[in-house]
Amino acid sequence: MREIEFDTVVKTVRDLIIHCSTDLPEDMYNALKTSVEVEKSPVAKAVLEQILDNANIAKTEERPLCQDTGLAVFFVRVGEEVKIKGGLLRDAINMGTEQGYKDGYLRASTCHPFSRANLKDTIGYNLPAIIHFDLVAGDKIEIEYAAKGGGSENVSRARVFPPAAGKEGIIEYVREVVSDAGGNPCPPIVVGVGIGGTFEKAVISSKHALFRDIGTENPDEELNEMEQTMLEQINNLGIGAMGMGGTKTAMAVHIESNPCHIASLPVSVNIQCHSSRHAHITL
Amino acid sequence: MATYHLTTPLTSEDTRQLNAGDVVYLSGVLYTARDAAHKRLVDLIDKGEELPFDLEGSVIYFVGPTPPKPGDPIGSAGPTTSYRMDSYSPTMLAHGSKGMIGKGKRNQAVIDACKEYDGIYFGATGGAGALLGKRIKSAEVIAYPELGPEAVRRIEVEDFPVTVINDTHGRDLYQMGREQYEVK
Numbered sequence: 441m442r443e444i445e446f447d448t449v450v451k452t453v454r455d456l457i458i459h460c461s462t463d464l465p466e467d468m469y470n471a472l473k474t475s476v477e478v479e480k481s482p483v484a485k486a487v488l489e490q491i492l493d494n495a496n497i498a499k500t501e502e503r504p505l506c507q508d509t510g511l512a513v514f515f516v517r518v519g520e521e522v523k524i525k526g527g528l529l530r531d532a533i534n535m536g537t538e539q540g541y542k543d544g545y546l547r548a549s550t551c552h553p554f555s556r557a558n559l560k561d562t563i564g565y566n567l568p569a570i571i572h573f574d575l576v577a578g579d580k581i582e583i584e585y586a587a588k589g590g591g592s593e594n595v596s597r598a599r600v601f602p603p604a605a606g607k608e609g610i611i612e613y614v615r616e617v618v619s620d621a622g623g624n625p626c627p628p629i630v631v632g633v634g635i636g637g638t639f640e641k642a643v644i645s646s647k648h649a650l651f652r653d654i655g656t657e658n659p660d661e662e663l664n665e666m667e668q669t670m671l672e673q674i675n676n677l678g679i680g681a682m683g684m685g686g687t688k689t690a691m692a693v694h695i696e697s698n699p700c701h702i703a704s705l706p707v708s709v710n711i712q713c714h715s716s717r718h719a720h721i722t723l
Numbered sequence: 724m725a726t727y728h729l730t731t732p733l734t735s736e737d738t739r740q741l742n743a744g745d746v747v748y749l750s751g752v753l754y755t756a757r758d759a760a761h762k763r764l765v766d767l768i769d770k771g772e773e774l775p776f777d778l779e780g781s782v783i784y785f786v787g788p789t790p791p792k793p794g795d796p797i798g799s800a801g802p803t804t805s806y807r808m809d810s811y812s813p814t815m816l817a818h819g820s821k822g823m824i825g826k827g828k829r830n831q832a833v834i835d836a837c838k839e840y841d842g843i844y845f846g847a848t849g850g851a852g853a854l855l856g857k858r859i860k861s862a863e864v865i866a867y868p869e870l871g872p873e874a875v876r877r878i879e880v881e882d883f884p885v886t887v888i889n890d891t892h893g894r895d896l897y898q899m900g901r902e903q904y905e906v907k
């Protein structure tokens with residue numbers, strides 16, 4: 441059984457969070473650059489240029505890309521032959537989250553759902569983190585992290601369709617969700633689509649789909665084709681950068697699909713804004 | 724798409740010349756407030772009590788910044804989604820405020836109030852918090868410090884870049900822009 445020190449996990453998570461808050465991933469940066477080139481609207485073009493300027497300033501001056509530094513979301517794949525020495529993995533991730541958000545001068549955005557009281561002085565600074573664990577073979581721990589802002593979560597949606605809705609129904613639904621969202625999720629966006637499984641499986645898949653690098657193809661031919669169709673339809677909506685009208689509303693659609701019950705077709709659409717702060721690391 | 728440089732407080736003369744889609748660089752003082760602060764401000768107006776700042780010609784920025792790093796006046800400071808302020812903004816405009824900065828659609832009541840009271844709803848680029856934060860030269864909490872990032876701040880800005888979304892003629896850039904680029 442391999443052992444990893446509790447403090448190693450804490451420090452890794454802390455550093456990952458601080459790094460992500462100021463350094464836009466390369467796939468997103470390049471996708472934005474391409475968007476500026478193809479955008480037809482001068483107003484949207486100016487917005488896209490500002491977004492790129494912002495990314496440059498954030499990186500060189502180590503300032504948070506966006507003031508909504510999000511909830512901390514993790515997908516963690518734990519090998520069956522590894523254990524944490526000196527504490528629980530969940531506690532280490534939460535502790536790393538608190539340290540990262542504090543030390544990086546990031547905003548604490550967790551609150552009680554009804555009183556809306558900020559939890560920074562009770563549960564912890566921007567705690568609890570949202571953690572999805574999975575058990576896998578091997579002796580490694582793989583951590584995927586994203587800072588998920590409120591604007592794009594607020595317009596995300598899920599629905600269980602009757603099987604007869606089929607591919608057409610799914611494509612139409614995705615278009616409708618993005619259309620209703622308009623400029624609120626800070627386009628240009630990435631659209632994560634989770635299909636199949638149970639209700640919650642579809643939702644989690646739609647979030648996980650957002651971690652795939654922009655510009656990579658879906659290995660499943662049928663899904664790849666659906667992604668292209670959806671992307672074209674979304675860009676035809678005319679929403680544009682920040683909803684000000686334009687030809688680039690989304691930079692990618694990513695689908696994750698699962699087997700499902702004979703009676704149902706769950707579909708979830710999770711939207712990611714252009715400030716896509718995510719990274720992954722293996723311990 | 725014209726470009727203007729304006730200094731706050733704004734007058735009706737300033738706002739009436741603007742059209743949806745114009746780019747404006749704002750300088751001068753802005754006041755920050757989100758929903759919790761708006762609720763308190765509008766309560767004061769309803770009771771006829773004095774506000775923590777002069778509404779006349781004021782521009783309100785919907786923002787909840789990150790904590791400043793040592794030596795900086797403010798952290799990253801991009802706009803938050805504006806619809807949460809829809810129920811308060813018409814009252815603010817009716818009492819002299821001339822502008823709002825945020826992101827995302829407003830309801831018809833806000834669009835109508837802009838027309839009636841010579842107000843402008845400006846859009847700033849969401850997610851450009853580092854760039855926008857740098858255009859803020861000073862920041863001072865003037866009311867409700869207990870609201871943390873949502874406290875009311877008086878901030879001084881220089882060439883703060885915004886786009887006119889709703890103008891004094893009742894127009895809406897979100898609708899116009901989308902119609903122009905929609906492929907049916």
Ligand code: SF4
Pocket residue numbers: 506507508509588589590591592624625626713714715801802803849850851
């Ligand atoms: S939607 Fe994204 S870019 Fe826009 S304010 Fe929220 S976190 Fe920032």
